[in-house]
Amino acid sequence: MPTEQTIRVEPTVESTTIDLPKELGFGRYFSDRMFSQSYLSGHGWRDARIGPYSPITLDPATTVYHNGQMIFEGTKAYRRADGDINLFRPELNMERFNLSADRMGMPNIDSDFHLRAIEDLVRLEHRWVPSQEGTALYIRPVMIATEKSLEVRSSREYRHFIILSPVAPYFASGFGPVSVYVSHDFVRSVRGGTGEAKTPGNYAGSIAATEIAVNKGYQQVLWLDGVEGKYVDEVGAMNIAFVFNSTEIVTPKLNGAILEGVTRRSLLELAPRLGYSIIERPITIHEVLDGIRDGSVDEIFGMGTGAVIAPVGRLSYKDQEIIVRDGEPGPVAEKLYKSLTAIQYGLVADPFGWTRRIKLPLSDRESKNMTAAV
Ligand SMILES: Cc1ncc(COP(=O)(O)O)c(C=O)c1O
Numbered sequence: 001m002p003t004e005q006t007i008r009v010e011p012t013v014e015s016t017t018i019d020l021p022k023e024l025g026f027g028r029y030f031s032d033r034m035f036s037q038s039y040l041s042g043h044g045w046r047d048a049r050i051g052p053y054s055p056i057t058l059d060p061a062t063t064v065y066h067n068g069q070m071i072f073e074g075t076k077a078y079r080r081a082d083g084d085i086n087l088f089r090p091e092l093n094m095e096r097f098n099l100s101a102d103r104m105g106m107p108n109i110d111s112d113f114h115l116r117a118i119e120d121l122v123r124l125e126h127r128w129v130p131s132q133e134g135t136a137l138y139i140r141p142v143m144i145a146t147e148k149s150l151e152v153r154s155s156r157e158y159r160h161f162i163i164l165s166p167v168a169p170y171f172a173s174g175f176g177p178v179s180v181y182v183s184h185d186f187v188r189s190v191r192g193g194t195g196e197a198k199t200p201g202n203y204a205g206s207i208a209a210t211e212i213a214v215n216k217g218y219q220q221v222l223w224l225d226g227v228e229g230k231y232v233d234e235v236g237a238m239n240i241a242f243v244f245n246s247t248e249i250v251t252p253k254l255n256g257a258i259l260e261g262v263t264r265r266s267l268l269e270l271a272p273r274l275g276y277s278i279i280e281r282p283i284t285i286h287e288v289l290d291g292i293r294d295g296s297v298d299e300i301f302g303m304g305t306g307a308v309i310a311p312v313g314r315l316s317y318k319d320q321e322i323i324v325r326d327g328e329p330g331p332v333a334e335k336l337y338k339s340l341t342a343i344q345y346g347l348v349a350d351p352f353g354w355t356r357r358i359k360l361p362l363s364d365r366e367s368k369n370m371t372a373a374v
Contacts, residue, residue, distance in 0.1 A: 010051035024168040031128040031164040041156035069145035071100040076136040080346035083365025085358040100197035105154040170306030177313025181213035190226035191256035238302030239264035249278040299330035
């Protein structure tokens with residue numbers, strides 16, 4: 001699809017004031033507008049438009065309701081101190097969206113066009129980018145199969161849409177430590193499965209295990225590999241890292257079942273600059289448990305767009321509880337968190353060229369944003 005394709009902007013009644021509670025939570029509120037376009041096999045993508053945020057009505061026989069052919073992404077727009085807005089490596093999300101589409105037998109979207117759709121939408125909705133510490137405007141691109149059919153095959157019709165949600169950090173505890181429960185009965189994905197793709201089935205399949213964890217008093221599930229049940233894959237919907245002897249960071253090597261995170265990839269590049277060595281290798285749960293016990297593993301943290309970095313304070317394996325670092329966040333996680341968020345919010349120069357700035361006219365930069373953000 002040519003990137004010159006136009007995006008029609010439809011009249012939208014804007015909220016006069018954006019009056020949200022101080023506790024934004026994650027993904028509870030949505031901006032006034034959304035982007036959408038449709039796909040028809042043989043014709044490609046068409047009818048790209050930004051219009052009012054509104055419900056999508058589909059026939060009950062629509063294929064997404066039956067075979068779940070659907071993918072999504074998640075990235076954020078950050079309010080800079082000067083009032084402009086930063087996107088953080090969104091091109092990697094556009095790339096991953098197409099990898100997910102390939103895995104699910106869905107059409108690709110031109111990455112430049114996809115990015116333009118996001119930038120146009122965020123620019124129009126700039127008032128919804130909060131400025132309170134740790135907050136951001138979460139950007140959620142989605143593609144669903146919309147053909148009316150119960151056959152299990154690739155749909156001939158799709159809808160692509162993008163919605164925006166002002167959010168607080170994913171965990172209410174902010175940078176505080178999370179507790180994790182190692183799942184040994186359920187797995188998230190297996191090599192050759194869909195774990196590498198951002199598709200809802202992976203998340204639906206994780207909910208029962210998460211409920212078990214929550215009922216036992218833990219916030220997240222730590223997932224082991226689906227074959228031997230001994231290698232660590234991910235934690236909740238985040239990649240995971242272990243700090244050995246305060247200097248060496250180990251993160252599981254991508255194995256076909258792990259989702260390759262933008263945050264993980266960024267920390268692989270950032271950590272060496274901060275004086276840490278970081279390596280990707282398989283790591284077993286037993287190496288982790290032994291390391292916590294003998295003191296060589298001194299920090300564990302999750303990495304993802306929602307929480308950025310989530311230190312792990314408590315871990316349960318086969319009903320045995322182990323406390324990591326007295327349950328407090330460690331200095332390595334804290335340094336990485338501060339350094340990465342400083343780049344995302346434009347508080348320091350971006351030596352990697354990771355941020356994409358959306359410049360606003362001076363009048364818009366100074367205009368009142370969300371009241372929750374003040
Ligand atoms: C399963 C899973 N793993 C890891 C991540 C972290 O990826 P990112 O850093 O791109 O948000 C996510 C979030 O998108 C995820 O859903």
